[in-house]
Amino acid sequence: MSSVIQIEGVPALIHQTEVSWDATSNPASSFKIGQVVEAKVHQLDFSLERIYLSLKEITPDPLTESFEAVIGHNAVVNGTIDADQPENEWADLDSLIKGLQSYEGIELVTKGRFFLSLGLTPAFQVIFVYMVSLFKNQYKLLARAGNKVQEVMVQTWLDTEEMKHAILLCYKRIE
Numbered sequence: 173m174s175s176v177i178q179i180e181g182v183p184a185l186i187h188q189t190e191v192s193w194d195a196t197s198n199p200a201s202s203f204k205i206g207q208v209v210e211a212k213v214h215q216l217d218f219s220l221e222r223i224y225l226s227l228k229e230i231t232p233d234p235l236t237e238s239f240e241a242v243i244g245h246n247a248v249v250n251g252t253i254d255a256d257q258p259e260n261e262w263a264d265l266d267s268l269i270k271g272l273q274s275y276e277g278i279e280l281v282t283k284g285r286f287f288l289s290l291g292l293t294p295a296f297q298v299i300f301v302y303m304v305s306l307f308k309n310q311y312k313l314l315a316r317a318g319n320k321v322q323e324v325m326v327q328t329w330l331d332t333e334e335m336k337h338a339i340l341l342c343y344k345r346i347e
Contacts, residue, residue: 179223182221182222182223183221183222183223184211184222184223184224184225185222185223185224185225186199186211186224186225186226186227187224190214190224190225190226190227190228190229191227191228192227192228193228193231193233209227210227210230211225211226211227211230212225212226212227212229212230213225213226214226214229262317262320262322264317265315265317265322265324267345268315268339268342268343269281269283269324271341271342271343271345272324272326272338272339272342275338275341275342277328277329277330277334277338278326278327278328278330278338279309279327279328279329280325280326280327281324281325281326281327282324282325283322283323283324283325284312284322284323284324284325285322285323286320286321286322286323287320287321287322288319288320288321303332303335303336303339305332309327309328309329310325310326310327310328311325311326311328311332311335312324312325312326313325313326313339
């Protein structure tokens with residue numbers, strides 16, 4: 173679903189995923205016809221003579237702010253987070269992912285970006301410190317152990333409370 177806007181006679185579209193960092197928000201309840209909004213040009217399509225806009229790109233990404241809180245400021249440069257590569261296996265995380273993959277109601281579990289922050293004290297075991305609903309059936313989790321942080325993407329039909337329960341149950345299996 174997209175919202176159509178005119179910029180000097182050229183159709184400009186704001187896709188629903190570009191309205192807000194909160195994927196569960198309803199654009200129709202946030203904006204009115206004729207309302208002036210500030211947006212960033214996300215993409216230009218010369219062949220279709222369209223402009224694609226983003227409202228969320230002009231606001232801070234709450235996930236980046238959460239990453240800063242989790243991995244420290246050492247890994248954040250100019251508002252961006254530098255991904256790293258894991259040097260060795262992370263057995264506890266792999267066990268947790270396998271547990272989530274076999275949990276009823278969870279369709280797909282994949283690893284996202286990996287971050288290493290020298291600013292973190294390497295004293296913690298695997299802990300999910302952040303969970304956000306990306307879209308209706310998707311969650312992004314951050315797993316942290318010591319100075320390692322791993323994104324984990326989960327596609328599921330579970331609601332937020334059921335997802336929290338699944339994480340806790342799978343985590344207890346590896347303790």
